[in-house]
Amino acid sequence: MTPRSLVLAIETSCDETSVSVVADGTRMLSNVVSSQVEIHARFGGVVPEVASRAHLEMLEAMLEQGLTDAGVSPQDLTAVAATNGPGLIGALLVGVTAAKTLALAWGKPYVGVNHLEGHLFASFLERPNLQVPMITMLVSGGHTSIVHIRDLGDYEVVGRTLDDAAGEAFDKVARYLGLGYPGGPVIDRMAKKFLAEGSGAPVQFPRGMMDDSLDFSFSGMKTAVINYVRKHPETPNDALAAGFQEAVVDVLVTKAMTAVDRYGVTTACLGGGVAANSLLRSEFASACAERGIDSLVPAREFCTDNAAMIAAAAHWRLFHDGPTSLSTGATPALRL
Numbered sequence: 001m002t003p004r005s006l007v008l009a010i011e012t013s014c015d016e017t018s019v020s021v022v023a024d025g026t027r028m029l030s031n032v033v034s035s036q037v038e039i040h041a042r043f044g045g046v047v048p049e050v051a052s053r054a055h056l057e058m059l060e061a062m063l064e065q066g067l068t069d070a071g072v073s074p075q076d077l078t079a080v081a082a083t084n085g086p087g088l089i090g091a092l093l094v095g096v097t098a099a100k101t102l103a104l105a106w107g108k109p110y111v112g113v114n115h116l117e118g119h120l121f122a123s124f125l126e127r128p129n130l131q132v133p134m135i136t137m138l139v140s141g142g143h144t145s146i147v148h149i150r151d152l153g154d155y156e157v158v159g160r161t162l163d164d165a166a167g168e169a170f171d172k173v174a175r176y177l178g179l180g181y182p183g184g185p186v187i188d189r190m191a192k193k194f195l196a197e198g199s200g201a202p203v204q205f206p207r208g209m210m211d212d213s214l215d216f217s218f219s220g221m222k223t224a225v226i227n228y229v230r231k232h233p234e235t236p237n238d239a240l241a242a243g244f245q246e247a248v249v250d251v252l253v254t255k256a257m258t259a260v261d262r263y264g265v266t267t268a269c270l271g272g273g274v275a276a277n278s279l280l281r282s283e284f285a286s287a288c289a290e291r292g293i294d295s296l297v298p299a300r301e302f303c304t305d306n307a308a309m310i311a312a313a314a315h316w317r318l319f320h321d322g323p324t325s326l327s328t329g330a331t332p333a334l335r336l
Contacts, residue, residue, distance in 0.1 A: 003027070005078040005318070008066065008102075009311035010059070012095030013087030013115045014142070015039075015046045017058045019066035020307035021077075025121075025315030026128040030069035031301070031308040034058045041181045045171065052090035059098055066307075074106045079323070081314030084112035085334025086142070092330035100326050109323030111314040115305075116143060116336040119271035120155070121316065122302040122309035130296060133265050137256045139280070140272035141167030141182075144216050144252075146259045147336065152316055155336055158259055159214025166248055167274045169218035173225050173244055177237050188277050191242035203228060203235060203243030207251050214259055221247055245279055253283045260293060269296045275303040 003023035011018040015036040021029045036054050040046045067073065082099035085092060096112065103110035119138050123130055136147045144166045146159035164172065167184055174183025179190070194202070205224050208217040225244050229235065260268050268288050274280065281297045288295030302309060317324075 005315050006072055006076055007079050007081055007111070007311040007314045007318070008077050009081040009113070009307040009314055010063075010095040010099050011083050011115075011118070011305055011307040011310050012055045012059070012091050013083045013085075014091060014305060015051050015054075016305040017055050017062055018305065018307035019059075019062045020311050021066055021070035021072055022125070022308055022311035022315065025312050026124055028125055028308045029072065030066045031306055032062050032065045032069065033301075033304075033306055034062060037182060044175055044181050046088070048088045048090055051088060052094055055091055055094040059094065063098075063102075074102070074108075077106065077108050079103070079109045079111050079314060079318050080106070081111040081113055081310055083115045083118065083310050084324075084328065085331035086115055087332060089330060089332040092332060096330045104326065109318065110326055111318050112324040112328050113310045113313045113317065114334055114336060115310070117155075118309040118313045120147065120149060121312040122271055122298050122306075123269045123296050125302060125308055125312050126298055127296055130269070131267050131294070133263070134267035134269060135256065135259045135263060135265050136269040136271055137252065137284075138272045139166050139252060139270070139274035141165060141171065141274075143272065144218070145336075146214050146256060148259070148263050148265075153320060157336055158263070159216065159255060161216040161218060162209075163217055163219035164222060166216070166218055166252065167272075169222045169248065170274070172222050176226055176229070177240060179237065179241070184274055184277060187241040187245050188279070190238045191245045192278060194238035194242045200239055202246050203239050205243050205247040207247055210251065210254065212258070214255055214262075216251065216255065218248065245277070249277070249280045249283050252280060253287050256284065257287050257291065260288075260291065265293070267294045267296075270298065271303070273304045276300045
């Protein structure tokens with residue numbers, strides 16, 4: 001089947017460098033990702049200047065790999081896209097500048113993509129026939145929000161974090177407990193092992209903002225862990241990790257299902273890096289099944305930052321809004 005479009009996309013919003021080629025917005029031909037986790041682990045978090053330099057060092061080889069894996073040449077492409085926000089300004093500029101340069105050199109249109117919209121489109125890479133309207137919960141290190149997708153391109157953010165994002169809270173708790181960076185995966189592993197061994201009960205922590213609001217607050221939950229450790233320093237880290245993860249997931253799933261009920265949708269999806277969390281994935285799917293609604297928990301490769309989701313969103317934007325002006329820059333605080 002001859003594709004209607006071939007979009008090459010670049011994702012450099014934070015600490016993953018990624019290049020992907022996607023056909024017709026749904027068929028991934030390549031998706032090359034280089035993580036900087038080991039680089040930033042020694043600092044306990046992402047260092048913006050270090051991230052930007054790593055993107056610069058990796059991007060040329062990854063562009064070549066992305067085209068090779070897809071079996072296409074620059075002449076075959078319909079457009080070149082890049083994440084233009086939100087994210088770290090230096091990191092964003094690496095991808096945006098490269099994409100605009102290639103678009104100009106190859107004579108192709110350029111498409112700037114909102115990183116958050118990319119996460120919304122990640123679901124359609126697995127299930128192109130997903131039915132809208134739907135509720136999608138985006139959970140990452142920088143964002144935690146509930147989005148009512150009335151139609152493609154028509155979004156309403158109906159809930160958002162008022163302080164720390166969920167992933168940020170995981171990282172801060174892990175740092176306080178001396179578990180290393182990134183915090184989400186290590187807490188997930190420790191909690192899973194603790195529960196599997198049946199060596200005790202997780203510590204019970206308070207749930208933040210468990211009211212009728214769809215907004216989130218994780219800062220107080222993080223503080224609750226710190227206060228508990230100060231009072232009970234002998235508590236094993238795995239019991240703390242399991243309890244904190246349980247509390248965060250409980251809040252996330254409860255809020256998501258409240259949104260599902262409130263807006264009367266029959267489809268719900270997860271997105272963002274924290275969507276790779278094993279407890280969140282299982283609890284979200286179970287809650288949707290209990291309500292008899294269709295749910296999608298994306299494959300882990302589509303949860304973390306990747307260029308395939310950016311290419312999918314770019315395909316839709318190109319055919320509905322047209323190309324992005326080459327004078328458009330990067331916007332680190334871009335809103336959905």
